[in-house]
Amino acid sequence: xxxxxxQATKYTPEINLDTFGMISLTxxxxxxxxxxxxxxxxxxxxxxxxSSPADETVVNxxxxxxxxxxxxxxxxxxxxxxxxxxxxxxxINWIYDEENxxxxxxxxxxxxxxxxxxxxxxxx
Amino acid sequence: MTVHENKLVSEIESLKAExxxxxxxxxxxxxxxxxxxxxxxxRQQQEYDELQVKFAEVETLQKEIEETQKEVVxxxxxxxxxxxxxxxxxxxxxAEYSKILALSYGLDEKEAEMLKQASPMHDIGKVAIPDSILxxxxxxxxQDREIMDTHAQLxxxxxxxxxxxxxxxxxxxxxxxxxxxxxxxYPQGLKGEEIHIYGRITALADVFDALGSDRVYKxxxxxxxxxxxxxxxxGEHFDPKLIDIFFENxxxxxxxxxxxKDI
Numbered sequence: 001x002x003x004x005x006x007q008a009t010k011y012t013p014e015i016n017l018d019t020f021g022m023i024s025l026t027x028x029x030x031x032x033x034x035x036x037x038x039x040x041x042x043x044x045x046x047x048x049x050x051s052s053p054a055d056e057t058v059v060n061x062x063x064x065x066x067x068x069x070x071x072x073x074x075x076x077x078x079x080x081x082x083x084x085x086x087x088x089x090x091x092i093n094w095i096y097d098e099e100n101x102x103x104x105x106x107x108x109x110x111x112x113x114x115x116x117x118x119x120x121x122x123x124x
Numbered sequence: 125m126t127v128h129e130n131k132l133v134s135e136i137e138s139l140k141a142e143x144x145x146x147x148x149x150x151x152x153x154x155x156x157x158x159x160x161x162x163x164x165x166x167r168q169q170q171e172y173d174e175l176q177v178k179f180a181e182v183e184t185l186q187k188e189i190e191e192t193q194k195e196v197v198x199x200x201x202x203x204x205x206x207x208x209x210x211x212x213x214x215x216x217x218x219a220e221y222s223k224i225l226a227l228s229y230g231l232d233e234k235e236a237e238m239l240k241q242a243s244p245m246h247d248i249g250k251v252a253i254p255d256s257i258l259x260x261x262x263x264x265x266x267q268d269r270e271i272m273d274t275h276a277q278l279x280x281x282x283x284x285x286x287x288x289x290x291x292x293x294x295x296x297x298x299x300x301x302x303x304x305x306x307x308x309x310y311p312q313g314l315k316g317e318e319i320h321i322y323g324r325i326t327a328l329a330d331v332f333d334a335l336g337s338d339r340v341y342k343x344x345x346x347x348x349x350x351x352x353x354x355x356x357x358x359g360e361h362f363d364p365k366l367i368d369i370f371f372e373n374x375x376x377x378x379x380x381x382x383x384x385k386d387i
Contacts, residue, residue, distance in 0.1 A: 068164035075156055102167045109159060 001051055004044045012037055013063060017044050021054030026062045034069035042077065049084040057088060062095035062124070064103060071106065078114050085117060092119040193290050194241055200294075201244030204279075207251050207258060213384045214333055215244035220380040221329035228369040229321065238293055243326045245294040246301040249279025276302050277311045293322055301326040304361045317363075324363040328370065331361070336381065 001019055008014035013027030023045065031037035048057075059081070063070070081090055094110060096103035107121045201215050222243040226236035250258065253275055257268050264272060279298025283291050300314065300323025307315035309327075319327075335345045335353070345353075351371075358367040370377065 068160050071160045071163065072157070075160075102163070102170070105163065109163065113156065 001047060004040065006040070015041055017041065017048070019048065019054070021057045022060070023057065024060040024062075026060075027064065029063050029066035029070040031070070034067070034073050038073050038077075042080065045077070045080060049088060053088055055089065057090045059090065059092040060095060061093065063106075064097065064100060066106075074106075074110065075113065078110055078117060078119075082114055082117055090118065092117060093122045094119055095122045095124055097124050193288060197241055197245060197290055197294060200248050204245060204248040204250055207247075207253070213386055214337065215247075217333045217380060217384050218246070218326065218329045219243050220384065221332060221377060222325050224373055224376050224380070225325045225329060225366055225369055226321075228373055229325070229366065231321070238290055239297075239322055239325065242290055242294040242297050242322070243329065245279070245283070246297045246326050246330060247275060247279065248282060248294070248298055249275035249277065252278045252282075273302070273310050276300070296320050296322045297326045299323065301330055303327065305363050306360045309361075319363075324366055328362050328366050332370070332377065333381075337386065 003019055004015070004017040006012070006015040008027045011028060012031050013025045013029050016022065016024045016026075025041075061074070063074075066074075078092075081092070084090075094103075094107035096107060104121065107119070110117075111119045111121070205215050219240045223236045223240035226239045227233070231239070253272060257264070257271050260268060276299055280295050283295035283298060286292060286295065299311070300319050303309035303312065303314045303319040303323055304327075305316060305319070305324070307313055309319075314323075332350065332354075335350050336347075338344045354362065354367055354370065358364045
């Protein structure tokens with residue numbers, strides 16, 4: 001299985017998917033078609049956990065601005081992680097700037113909804 | 125008697141479990157969706173508020189810039205005026221006449237207003253004319269006249285480097301306000317519509333006001349004499365269309381002259 005990198009654009013984040021156990025999203029997220037845009041990432045993540053993932057997988061999400069369909073997609077993404085967490089060690093860092101109140105609140109929502117996932121709020 | 129458990133029951137039991145699982149998931153999804161919407165609404169409101177604040181700031185700055193430009197242009201006009209023999213409210217009246225002509229000629233309100241602001245700078249080049257010539261009490265000799273006439277080019281040279289629309293317009297006005305429709309003006313000897321409309325307008329406004337005002341070296345002309353000269357110079361010194369506009373709107377010009385009399 002190969003690593004996957006998607007470069008950032010004006011409306012979409014940089015995505016780095018590494019087989020040694022790192023999933024990272026950095027930037028803004030308001031794609032024209034959110035679900036199409038994230039499909040390659042979701043596909044990769046499904047395959048990654050289905051094949052031979054690293055002992056521990058670290059997810060770093062630093063999304064400074066996102067639309068509501070991205071928010072929905074992140075819930076779906078966490079659902080996916082929630083389904084595989086029994087067999088894998090996954091730690092998630094929700095990274096945000098101190099002044100970015102809405103990013104902080106979104107992180108808190110994810111923690112509340114996914115109490116079985118290890119999500120940490122990380123102030124930059 | 126033993127009643128065998130109906131297979132249907134276990135099937136229904138399993139369907140029931142599936143149903144509960146699915147409805148729970150649906151409920152969870154709906155709640156999640158609501159949460160996303162609520163969060164999104166809240167964020168939109170915040171962003172809208174922030175944008176309004178930013179817009180107000182931009183507007184204030186824009187106004188500040190425009191006011192500064194106006195002030196700079198007006199001050200430069202006043203400097204030019206202080207160096208010329210034309211006194212009092214001359215440049216202000218020229219500004220008003222220019223706007224009336226511009227609007228009637230068909231320029232839009234914004235451009236006409238800009239011309240009103242730029243036209244007072246038509247004589248800015250006079251700041252570079254020596255006092256000995258500028259303040260000469262007796263009539264100019266040909267050499268004096270030659271030097272005096274350089275003020276149009278000098279004014280243009282002072283302003284031409286600017287990229288500001290208002291100053292660019294002022295540069296054109298300074299450069300071309302002594303051109304004549306028949307090609308006998310200066311400094312370039314441009315003819316007809318080769319002369320920019322800003323130049324043609326300011327030329328008429330400037331002359332109308334100069335003729336109607338007392339000067340150290342001459343008395344004001346009466347209206348009859350001015351109108352006769354304008355009719356003669358229609359298509360010669362002045363753009364014929366502008367002369368027509370002038371006579372069609374005569375009451376407006378006279379109202380401005382009355383309102384802004386030199387005391």
